[in-house]
Amino acid sequence: MRWLFSLLSLALLGAVHAVSFTGSRLLVVLEDAKEQEKYGVFLGDLTARGFHLTVESPKESSLSLFKHGERAYDHVILLPTKSKGLGPALTAGNILEFMKKEGNVLLALSSEYATPTALQSLLLELDIHIPSDKGALVVDHFNYDSTSAEEKHDVLLLPYPKSLKPDVKNYFAGEGVIAVPRAVGQTLGNDSPLIAPVLRAPSTAYSYNPKDEADIVEDPFAVGGQLNLVSTVQALNSARLTVVGSSEMLQNAWFSEKATLAGKAVKTANRDFVEKVSSWTFKETGVLKVGKLVHYLDEGVSKKPNASSAVPENNPKIYRVKNNVAFTVEISEYSNTHLTPFVPATGDSVQLEFSMLSPFHRLNLKPLSQTANSTIFGASFKTPDQHGIFNFHIKYNRPFLTNVEEKRQVTVRHFAHDEWPRSWQISGAWVWIGGIWVTVAGWLAFVALWLYSAPAEKIVKKTQ
Amino acid sequence: MRLLSSFLPSLLLSGACVVSAASSWSFDDATLTVQPKGAGVSAGAKEKLNPIASLPKAVSLGATDTLKLLLTTTEGKKAKRPHQAFLTLTDPTTGLEESFILSVKDSGKGKVDLAQKDLPIQFLTSSKPIQASIVIGAFGSSTPYKSKVFDLNVSRDENVPLAIPEKPVRYAAAKEIHHIFKEEPRSPPSIISLVFVAAVIGTLPVLLGVWATLGANASHLGKALGNAPISHALFYGSIIAMEGIFFLYYTSWNLFQTLPAAGVVGLVAFLSGSRALTEVQERRLAGLR
Structure with missing residues (x-):
């Protein structure tokens, strides 16, 4: 019976390379159909992993995360949109409701577009904070790609993240460098154990807005390791939400790109890292x-x-x-x-x-x-x-x-x-047990004496 | 020479040689002053900072002191204003970092003030000195500068209580708990029990001996058995049997086995007892008791 089952599962595995533990219906929210081309490799990888993709525009009137009160999709990818409103189907409340029903969300931000208000309030609800002004991005004058961002230093090249703490499993480890172009940095609230950073900015990085006229950074949103480029939330019902600070990370252009880090030519490993992040978010790992x-x-x-x-x-x-x-x-x-x-x-x-x-x-x-x-x-x-x-x-x-x-x-x-130890097993009780049996023996002797004793005094008197 | 020497730390830091870099960022004329509260501008220890090497001894920051850092940022040899000028403090044990931003003027003159109230609580309680480094960087191809310049010893006023916030909840394995059982009931050493058992048993021969000296005897046994043999045998036998029943109840029997047996033995004792005691009464009336 068991071999039959394993054979069957093997056959199934042959058909589908991998699939999420919770379901394969995946909604991709993308405003411009032309943009889909840019994410072609990422979406193709997801299809190859067994997800059934539905690409919808947030403007589509038929778009809904729910059908008959239940989730219509198991996972959602929200890619950045130009418009500031995301429509009635994708309000912060709807996305939270989707997570309450154990749906997973991958949210990509972009410094190019303003973050829609629905997503801003969603992130605020989850205690993840992003800069309020449009266009703020993370720069680092130490770890930048000198091929593509020689002047602006806004394409960060970072090693794979280390384990969060020594006793936490690392699902995002790997070899190589990750390119993070023009990222929106996030800071995380300190109170909740549900939030965890995945990719942190290096200690010399900071967030600033290029539109600021000042030629020196005076009041940055956050600096160094306080800035997160990829962060995650896992709710108590295990619904997962991942915030990717830079949507460009997911694009074909950066999946395996030649870059230069401090004079050394490197190749970006974004494809592998993005696969790790997305497979964690969509419950293929962990x-x-x-x-x-x-x-x-x-x-x-x-x-x-x-x-x-x-x-x-x-x-x-x-x-x-x-x-x-x-x-x-x-x-x-x-x-x-x-x-x-x-x-x-x-x-x-x-x-x-x-x-x-x-x-x-x-x-x-x-x-x-x-x-x-x-x-x-x-x-x-x-x-x-x-x-x-x-x-x-x-x-x-x-x-x-x-x-x-x-x-x-x-x-x-x-x-x-009758489960307690018997009294003779307790050495301290021996004296009392001895007393009882001595009394019994004395009683028997007394009864015999009372019944059968001949008067002694009369014999003495007779002799007198 | 200056250029080369200011190159060194950034070389060490980045770990790679940037030959193509046109120039590199550094700083000049850096002075570090720790000023006690209320003291004049010139008061307090003054230290000159070197971009290549960190200060040999740690700088101490008292509870009411203010640390003032003045410097001129340079690109190449020229004084210039960078985009990023941070004083970054790092806790060597936890890796916690906090950056303080230098306000730099167009001339490249920058300054930052630091007092204990600006520091996060972790730095105030840190047992090791805090590493302070200066980060200078800007857009373009110039090599940025980052190097440790001094160690900061935060000497706190022990009399002022520190409000340490509660640690936030993080998921991790909690401490093991093993139930502490109540102490098992203990007995004294069995040798002591045995001594007292011997003393208790010893009372029986003493009792019998005393009775014997008072003239106790069993000489009328033959007479009694001669007069009423069955009654006396049954009566005394039933008294022994009753003790036997008690013994069995103690060791193995339950109440429902004990009660019928005790009833039967009791009835025998009652019936035979009345006969046996009549015989005893007869002996008394005959003046034999």
């Missing part, structure tokens, strides 16, 4: 799936966890306090074409909480074994000495990974009357 979740009473005998996915979860509903419990969970990660065993970044781990209101145990789950497309994580622990209704709770929220939350409720009962 998607987690939880398989079977098993917990059982670990009675000392090495009872092997049943890893086969054919057997349903058959978890006990009740445990006793101070029971040894083993817990295993199967987690897979979707990677472009198929599910693979999930491996957390070094320094990071999936954690299990055993909680009643607040966690009594929070344990790092260790990878026990791997199947073809999942890792089985496990931990064993002793239930706390507190009875009540507990939860096995896994909440795994990490940057760039879809959110995982799993809960299994169990009762933890206290000791039954």
